Amino acid sequence: MPVDLEKILRPVDNPMPPFPAKHMKVASGEEMVIRQVTRDEIPSILPHVAPLVWVERDFYDVVAARVYAELLAFYAHRMQDEYVLVAQIDGELCAVVNGRMVNKDVGMSLHTLAMRRGLRIGAHAFAAKMEYHMDILGQKEVLIVAESPIGFRRWMIEYNLEKRFDIAHELGGVPSWALTKELFDRARDTLVVGRRPVPDELLAKAAAAILPPSDPPTPPEDLLAATRARYDPTGTALVLQRWKQEGKV
Amino acid sequence: MTVRDVYVIGVGITSFTRLEYPLSEIAAYPAMMAMKDAGTRDIDHLYVANMGGGRVNHQTGLASAVVDTLSLTPAGAETIENGPASGGSAVKTGYMAVASGLHDTVMVTGAERMREVNNLEATDFVATLTHPLAEHIYGVTLPSLAAMFTRLYMEKYGVTERHLAMVAVKNQNAALRNEFAHLQQEISIDGILDSPEAMTNNPYVAELLRFFDCCPVSDGGACVILASEEVAGKVDRPLVRLAGVGQASDTHAVHEREDPTDLLAVRRAAAMAFERAGLTPADVDVAELHDAFTILEIVESEECGFFPKGEGHLALERGETALGGKLPINVSGGLKGRGHPVGATGVAQAYEIVHQLRGEAGERQVDGARVGFTCNFGGFGNNVVCLVFKREN
Numbered sequence: 001m002p003v004d005l006e007k008i009l010r011p012v013d014n015p016m017p018p019f020p021a022k023h024m025k026v027a028s029g030e031e032m033v034i035r036q037v038t039r040d041e042i043p044s045i046l047p048h049v050a051p052l053v054w055v056e057r058d059f060y061d062v063v064a065a066r067v068y069a070e071l072l073a074f075y076a077h078r079m080q081d082e083y084v085l086v087a088q089i090d091g092e093l094c095a096v097v098n099g100r101m102v103n104k105d106v107g108m109s110l111h112t113l114a115m116r117r118g119l120r121i122g123a124h125a126f127a128a129k130m131e132y133h134m135d136i137l138g139q140k141e142v143l144i145v146a147e148s149p150i151g152f153r154r155w156m157i158e159y160n161l162e163k164r165f166d167i168a169h170e171l172g173g174v175p176s177w178a179l180t181k182e183l184f185d186r187a188r189d190t191l192v193v194g195r196r197p198v199p200d201e202l203l204a205k206a207a208a209a210i211l212p213p214s215d216p217p218t219p220p221e222d223l224l225a226a227t228r229a230r231y232d233p234t235g236t237a238l239v240l241q242r243w244k245q246e247g248k249v
Numbered sequence: 250m251t252v253r254d255v256y257v258i259g260v261g262i263t264s265f266t267r268l269e270y271p272l273s274e275i276a277a278y279p280a281m282m283a284m285k286d287a288g289t290r291d292i293d294h295l296y297v298a299n300m301g302g303g304r305v306n307h308q309t310g311l312a313s314a315v316v317d318t319l320s321l322t323p324a325g326a327e328t329i330e331n332g333p334a335s336g337g338s339a340v341k342t343g344y345m346a347v348a349s350g351l352h353d354t355v356m357v358t359g360a361e362r363m364r365e366v367n368n369l370e371a372t373d374f375v376a377t378l379t380h381p382l383a384e385h386i387y388g389v390t391l392p393s394l395a396a397m398f399t400r401l402y403m404e405k406y407g408v409t410e411r412h413l414a415m416v417a418v419k420n421q422n423a424a425l426r427n428e429f430a431h432l433q434q435e436i437s438i439d440g441i442l443d444s445p446e447a448m449t450n451n452p453y454v455a456e457l458l459r460f461f462d463c464c465p466v467s468d469g470g471a472c473v474i475l476a477s478e479e480v481a482g483k484v485d486r487p488l489v490r491l492a493g494v495g496q497a498s499d500t501h502a503v504h505e506r507e508d509p510t511d512l513l514a515v516r517r518a519a520a521m522a523f524e525r526a527g528l529t530p531a532d533v534d535v536a537e538l539h540d541a542f543t544i545l546e547i548v549e550s551e552e553c554g555f556f557p558k559g560e561g562h563l564a565l566e567r568g569e570t571a572l573g574g575k576l577p578i579n580v581s582g583g584l585k586g587r588g589h590p591v592g593a594t595g596v597a598q599a600y601e602i603v604h605q606l607r608g609e610a611g612e613r614q615v616d617g618a619r620v621g622f623t624c625n626f627g628g629f630g631n632n633v634v635c636l637v638f639k640r641e642n
Contacts, residue, residue, distance in 0.1 A: 215433070
């Protein structure tokens, strides 16, 4: 009898209830939709994540590399109980967040990758995935870590997360923090926003196409400039780089 | 005593953002731009404005590093620290050096690298300028002082949170027209005040001040080169004269003031600058005010004499302080939109005004600007420097 190896390699089929899309107004006054994407939509997200692997600031490189791998694993059926949410403004991809169920009571927050900055888009997307774990999946707590100081401020401090340092998080094995149902309920009024249902037209526009970010974080022109500057007391390398970026030479 | 006229012959600036260069290079880069702008490297003396190099960047004696980085030795060089008014103080000191005849050409460059530390440390660093025994020891920070001030001002003069949001939107969106500005995201009243999500988008930092009422923590540098009339006459640039300087102080602790809603140092410094320039507030075409918190733009616009006390917010409502209005204020984005690398801010304000008076400000140009004004607000109004600039040809 032939062995279906692919079936063995794939995660156990465990349907998860869908995240009901929501919308909100961000600080710019634009309407943002947060919705769950299907496996089929992953190929249209990957090209917008890939360039961020080369952005050597605020840990975009580490986060983007991991998100890329997680999205790919989701697409290729190599991750158990993963879900992916996206935030879009006029179809434009503004943030990707993902996570997974460890078991029926515990969730594992994976990543929050904001592609437009300064409007609290990442924070809104993170709140949406916590809402998914707590309100839709009915879990008791979510294990969280932060790769960047910005994430630490946004999650550990703003939500006042509890320590679960005895549990190694799936992201690098570092000590976990936890958002409990009680903490989430406390944060609900101030940090978790959004309206449902999403007007049909808004949702249709978001679902029609995942458009590229209009102003994504970009890598420095010369990744080694800072290093070179140590041996270049006049700072010429840096000044030239800056002038290039500003189109002055 | 004879005072010589002083002109601005060159200007330069860096992007205000997070800059991963050493502090001395943040100071040197705009200086190189300014020397290129002026077409000269003949500098007699260098003043470097900086507030936190020793504390935040582990670098003291910054001027010595900068003068060498620029290969301007053996020119004299010194660092000037006067809190967030360091930039204005350095420009004023440069003015004195040229006006007195001590030097013919001086460079004033301001620089700060605050984002080397996290926001909590940066906030604490700035809070060190408060009274150590009457304020800082109790956990006072600049946002908390500004919030208490805001509450008093609202009660007394009828300013509302909507007025603060109007300043935030005006200045942050103005920054979109400034390629060097820190904040490059458009915001709207709907998004930060009116929508159901506004309280989350724009939470209170220190009630009644919200997130978008506060300037960002920035790195950046700016430079102006000041020169005598004789030197300026040889430079092929529009002639902008630093026509008046004024500086005044007030009690260190805010609560010791008879009426904390009166920013007397601003009033006095502005009056002094106008008197020295032989001009009045009515002559000003464009102003850069120190809007580290949105309330400050409203109050300074009154204390500097542009609007009657308690009516700055009404002028704002009428659109008089927007680009195209009667007196455009902070068309660069101000501290709120351009950013606030504390030691560089006063110099950056001068940079903007010189650009405006030269007619080189592009999309944010104030038509026909001939007289410009800056207010650099140190401490919480306890050390203020005001400057008046005039286009001469």
